[in-house]
Amino acid sequence: MTEKIASIHDSTKIANPQAILADLQASQQLPVYWVTDFDSLEQCLDDLETRERIALDTEFIKRDTYYPKLALVQINTGEAIYLIDAPKLDLSEFWVVLEEMPLMIWHACGEDLGIFYLLSECEALTNVFDTQIALSYLTSQLQMGYQQALKDELAIEVTKGESQSDWLARPLTDEQEQYAIDDVRYLLCLYDALQAQLVAKDLVDKVTEDCQLYAKELYDAANVEDDATYLAMVDFRYTGEQLAVLQAVSAWREALARATNQPKTFILKKQAVRDVVTELPSTMKHLTYKTSMHRSMLRLxxxxxxxxxxxxxxxxxxxxxPKILAPYRSKDKTISKAVQKIVDDYEAETGVPANVLMRKKWLSQLYEVVAYDLPLEELPEGLKGWRYPWVTQTVIPLIATHKEALQAGMGVDDDDYSAAGG
Known part of the structure; x- marks a missing residue:
């Protein structure tokens, strides 16, 4: 194992693979404690309050409810692993302790933080480090799974066969318990290995910022107002009337799902919402035969x-x-090729992979800023941090040299300028 770890990290000059091996061996011997009552939770919290960092994961079920059913929280402190039996406990104090933790390490924390925000009602977290984001900087793979990360970075093999099992069942099977433990057993070691590579490449600050950006995006998604949920399904081709219907139906679906504690897709699937917007039904017959709304939901x-x-x-x-601005569309690839070149150049300069440096959604928003002469405050949040000097000094001036072609590809006219505030 030592030889494989050393060969993986030769290029990043990790000096002591023996230390990583020692940490891995120690991780395999960590004691595991179940937290199932008030006293054991208090002991766990007392321990957590002394820690500078912890690794976490959650197991939950969200198949037939609006609110997820949190079944288990796994925590690795570096000296012990806790399995917190969430359905049995009041976790109010637990969420506060986690919020105040100096560093929480997760892998692919999207769903986990979504639950965290829903159950804790805390503000956007600023103590999150996601090893999946770190791996995207180091490998250019945007969604590397935990199993693959451990195999590639630490030569550790873990199984992932229990991910869809019934986590609310008690007692857990031996296989479920081992799966849950393995999800955090090696996460601190993975963090240390990745951190050493990030330090060698001078990427720590950039990754840390993107982790906090992601935590804020998840907070915003968890706290979106019902009236704004329509934006996830909006189409620039919709008329004002269709947008009004989409907004109203989306808000109604969200509120009803929450009130009845059922998934919003049980009420109306996305395709059924689109059917309603395009068909604009005004009678039950029209709603029945021109949309894909389920018959049971029609009756209710x-x-x-x-x-x-x-x-x-x-x-x-x-x-x-307000109407949605049309995206840039053109068979002429001059602009996209020019942008890709400066993205590739910056990748060569900084070591940040192109697909991490500039998301497609961000680029579309950049095009809007240039085409409609919008203020820089309209830039997406991801381009306001460490990317901002590069974006404002290099990317925007380049796009501006193609402004006429850009506007043509977006169908910009005087009315569009007015709608955009230009």
Missing amino acids: YGPELLTVINEARALKEADQP
Whole structure:
């Protein structure tokens, strides 16, 4: 194992693979404690309050409810592993302790933090480090799984066969318990190995910033207002009337799902929402035969949904949501090739992979800023941090040299300038 670790990290000058091996061996011997009552939770919290960093994971079920059912929280302190039996406990104090923890290490924390925000009602976390984000900087793979990360970075093999099992069942099977333990057993070692590589490449600050950006994005997603949920399904081709219907139906679906504690897709799948927006049904017959809304939902909520649709359609134009700007579309690849070149150049200069440096969504928003002469405050948050000097001094000036072609590819006209505030 030592030889493989050394060969993996030769290029990053990790000086002591023996230390990593020692940590791995120590991880394999960590004691495991179940936290199932108030006293054991208090002991766990007392321990956590002395720690500078911990590794975490969660197991939950969200198949037939709006609110996820948290089944288990796994924590590795470096000296012990805790398995917290979430359904049995009041975790109010636990969430506060985690919020105040100097450093929480996760792998692919999207769903975990979504639950964290939902159950804790805390502000956006600033103590999150996601090893998946670190790996994207080091490998250019944006969504490397934990199993592959351990194999590639630490020569550790773990199984992932229990991910879809019933985590609310008690007692857990031996296989489930081992799976849960393995999800955090080596996570601190993985963090240390990745951190050494990031230090060698001078990428620590950039990765840390992107981890906090991700935590903030997850917070925003967990706290989006019902009236803004429509933006996840919006289409620039929708008319003002269709946008009003989409906004109203999306908000109605979200509120109903929350009130009845069922997944919003149980009420209306995304395709059914799109059907409603394109067909604009005004009768039960139209709703039944022109949309893919499930018959059971039609019986329960059809008349109520029709009321929502008709009220939205009756809105005056001034009260409709603002129209969506058209994306840049052109068979001429001059702009995209020019942008790709400066992205590649910056990758060569900084070591940040191109797909990490510039997301497609960010680039689309950059095009809007240039084409519609929007203020720099309209830049996406991801381009306001360490990327900002490069974006404002290099990328935007380059795109501006192609402004006429950009506007043509976006169908910009005087009305669009007015709508955008230009």
